[in-house]
Amino acid sequence: MKTIRLLFAFALLGILAAPLHAAPKKKAGLNLFCWSEYVPQEVIDGFTKETGIKVNVENYASNEEMLAKLLAGGAKYDLIQPSEYTIEALAKADKLEELNLANIPNIKNLAPEFTKMPHDPDGKYSVPWMAGSVGIVVNTAKVKTPVKGYKDVFDGSHKKRIVVLNDNREIVSWALSFLDHSVNDITPETLEKVKPVLKEWLPQVKVYDSDSPKTALLNGDVDLGIVWSGEAAILFKKNKKFQYVLPSEHAHRFIDSLAIPKGAANKENAEKFINYILKPEVSVKISEAFPYTNPNAEARKLLSKAQLENPASYPPGDPKLETFNDIGKLAKDIDKLVTDLKGK
Amino acid sequence: MIATTPVASEAPSNQRRPGFLGWLLMAPMLLWLVAFVVVPTAILFVYSFCQRDELGQVVYQFSWENYRRIFIDSDTGQFGTVYWTISLRSVIYAALTTGVCLLFGYPVAWFIGRAPERRRNLLLTLVMIPFWTSFLVRTYAWITILSTEGLLNSFLQYTHLISEPFEMLYTPGAVVLGLIYNYLPFLILPVYGSVEKLDNTLIEASFDLGAGPLRTFQRVILPLTWPGIVAGILLVFIPAIGMFGITQLMGGGIQPTIGEVIQNQFLQARDAPFGAALGMTLVVLFIVVFWFTSRRQRIA
Numbered sequence: 001m002k003t004i005r006l007l008f009a010f011a012l013l014g015i016l017a018a019p020l021h022a023a024p025k026k027k028a029g030l031n032l033f034c035w036s037e038y039v040p041q042e043v044i045d046g047f048t049k050e051t052g053i054k055v056n057v058e059n060y061a062s063n064e065e066m067l068a069k070l071l072a073g074g075a076k077y078d079l080i081q082p083s084e085y086t087i088e089a090l091a092k093a094d095k096l097e098e099l100n101l102a103n104i105p106n107i108k109n110l111a112p113e114f115t116k117m118p119h120d121p122d123g124k125y126s127v128p129w130m131a132g133s134v135g136i137v138v139n140t141a142k143v144k145t146p147v148k149g150y151k152d153v154f155d156g157s158h159k160k161r162i163v164v165l166n167d168n169r170e171i172v173s174w175a176l177s178f179l180d181h182s183v184n185d186i187t188p189e190t191l192e193k194v195k196p197v198l199k200e201w202l203p204q205v206k207v208y209d210s211d212s213p214k215t216a217l218l219n220g221d222v223d224l225g226i227v228w229s230g231e232a233a234i235l236f237k238k239n240k241k242f243q244y245v246l247p248s249e250h251a252h253r254f255i256d257s258l259a260i261p262k263g264a265a266n267k268e269n270a271e272k273f274i275n276y277i278l279k280p281e282v283s284v285k286i287s288e289a290f291p292y293t294n295p296n297a298e299a300r301k302l303l304s305k306a307q308l309e310n311p312a313s314y315p316p317g318d319p320k321l322e323t324f325n326d327i328g329k330l331a332k333d334i335d336k337l338v339t340d341l342k343g344k
Numbered sequence: 345m346i347a348t349t350p351v352a353s354e355a356p357s358n359q360r361r362p363g364f365l366g367w368l369l370m371a372p373m374l375l376w377l378v379a380f381v382v383v384p385t386a387i388l389f390v391y392s393f394c395q396r397d398e399l400g401q402v403v404y405q406f407s408w409e410n411y412r413r414i415f416i417d418s419d420t421g422q423f424g425t426v427y428w429t430i431s432l433r434s435v436i437y438a439a440l441t442t443g444v445c446l447l448f449g450y451p452v453a454w455f456i457g458r459a460p461e462r463r464r465n466l467l468l469t470l471v472m473i474p475f476w477t478s479f480l481v482r483t484y485a486w487i488t489i490l491s492t493e494g495l496l497n498s499f500l501q502y503t504h505l506i507s508e509p510f511e512m513l514y515t516p517g518a519v520v521l522g523l524i525y526n527y528l529p530f531l532i533l534p535v536y537g538s539v540e541k542l543d544n545t546l547i548e549a550s551f552d553l554g555a556g557p558l559r560t561f562q563r564v565i566l567p568l569t570w571p572g573i574v575a576g577i578l579l580v581f582i583p584a585i586g587m588f589g590i591t592q593l594m595g596g597g598i599q600p601t602i603g604e605v606i607q608n609q610f611l612q613a614r615d616a617p618f619g620a621a622l623g624m625t626l627v628v629l630f631i632v633v634f635w636f637t638s639r640r641q642r643i644a
Contacts, residue, residue, distance in 0.1 A: 064612050067399065068611065092398070093398070168608075219493055220491065220493035221513055328399075329397075331614060339426060339600065342600050344429060
């Protein structure tokens with residue numbers, strides 16, 4: 001009895017302590033593999049209601065996690081949501097299906113600057129979902145000096161009051177911008193130049209967080225952040241003291257898109273879904289839930305004035321924005337550089 | 345079953361080799377071990393000598409490169425790298441956690457194990473109730489408590505115990521606190537198991553023979569509950585070394601632990617072979633720890 005009780009206790013502990021991962025289902029319909037917190041349930045329900053196609057959703061938290069699962073498991077997914085540099089890498093390795101644009105007439109709603117972008121020059125493989133940038137959030141109640149760029153964030157007066165994304169490529173790209181290099185100018189030589197800059201910067205950071213950098217800002221643990229624009233837009237909506245600034249040096253723009261992995265079983269359903277989310281009235285719902293930059297010109301006409309004036313969603317002026325290229329094996333050198341600096 | 349019972353009573357069971365039925369009963373456990381321990385470890389072992397391609401897929405081409413990166417600094421060519429510093433830090437965190445868990449967990453386990461039998465179930469349930477909530481939710485609750493404008497700082501300021509909020513979250517102290525909170529039950533349960541089995545008459549005999557409470561604890565109670573303590577230490581120390589969730593959420597990821605670095609290899613850096621090599625090195629470290637503690641156990 002005693003042993004049984006103890007075993008039971010352990011079993012209970014084990015079951016409850018271990019997060020359970022559901023295995024991906026292999027059903028007809030549409031197997032959507034997308035970012036967590038990015039596709040509103042309302043949109044999925046609306047799609048099923050209109051077309052009768054059942055959608056199975058599985059989430060990931062980074063492009064790299066998506067790649068790892070996609071490449072390990074063959075073609076279980078019908079539709080994925082990679083960012084620009086991941087699309088480039090997947091297309092290079094012949095892992096994406098070409099889209100049949102005849103099935104996606106609503107593609108005409110996209111703003112012209114969001115078509116035929118460098119990562120997919122012919123627009124063959126991907127359709128943009130939302131775009132965003134990485135910039136600086138300033139708690140203006142605490143920071144009174146003007147913050148315009150990375151050099152102001154790391155000028156030494158905000159020591160241990162800074163949250164940044166826990167993403168090594170991002171961190172390196174800020175230092176590259178600071179040195180007036182392109183964010184894609186990643187070579188052993190430029191990394192050598194980046195090193196002393198980051199050596200100065202990283203000890204000033206209080207928190208590294210990619211999932212929810214807004215938490216540390218909201219809780220008052222830090223006054224400044226270098227974060228995703230969507231996080232900044234949510235902060236701004238909560239309290240106007242959180243101002244979003246695109247760094248004067250350069251800023252990284254990311255374009256999250258929909259694409260169909262090679263060998264997808266339900267390619268036509270995936271194209272129907274892409275066509276569905278390109279409808280202005282559907283696209284607006286996505287903007288409401290996740291206030292990133294909507295690439296859909298027709299949908300933007302339906303947005304409210306407050307939404308369009310949120311500087312984190314639609315930065316005013318003509319900021320210097322750059323997208324990431326695929327860097328292949330150099331990801332390893334970046335990881336080594338940042339780990340070395342953080343570890344010591 | 346009925347047929348085997350008389351046989352079992354004839355011969356001492358520990359001298360009998362397991363029969364067909366024994367193997368059948370063992371089969372699920374063996375399958376489990378093969379599928380979730382042996383095979384994954386073998387995969388890691390093979391990966392650790394491979395390379396990655398442009399997309400981060402594993403290329404099966406033999407190389408010592410990953411192990412060289414762990415042991416030899418590529419810049420200076422000397423023995424010793426940043427991964428050692430990081431591992432040492434993780435071991436220190438884990439050792440602190442284990443020590444504090446033992447300090448607090450042992451008395452609790454003792455109390456539960458010595459409580460009246462009908463109350464033990466209730467007390468054990470109380471130990472485990474926090475685990476009915478998800479790990480992430482519990483950790484976020486700690487963030488709410490410890491942050492600069494959080495519950496604890498607000499309370500201390502409200503009661504005028506402090507004038508300025510002090511920084512608790514995103515410090516090494518917060519990491520160890522989070523680890524202790526999460527691993528304490530893993531120490532209490534095995535110790536409880538050995539305390540419960542402890543024969544009261546042995547303690548009485550010790551007192552009757554003139555030993556004081558301290559001596560009784562040292563000479564009778566401690567040796568008899570030692571197996572539970574060792575099991576508890578292993579259950580806390582080893583997972584605590586590899587933990588990455590708490591260190592990231594409560595430590596702010598400022599000083600990475602080895603668990604975070606390994607996780608990064610499989611996700612951000614897409615360098616599974618290097619992650620596998622780090623993992624294999626840790627496995628060897630664990631085996632050494634296990635061997636060391638089981639040797640101590642035999643001496644005791």
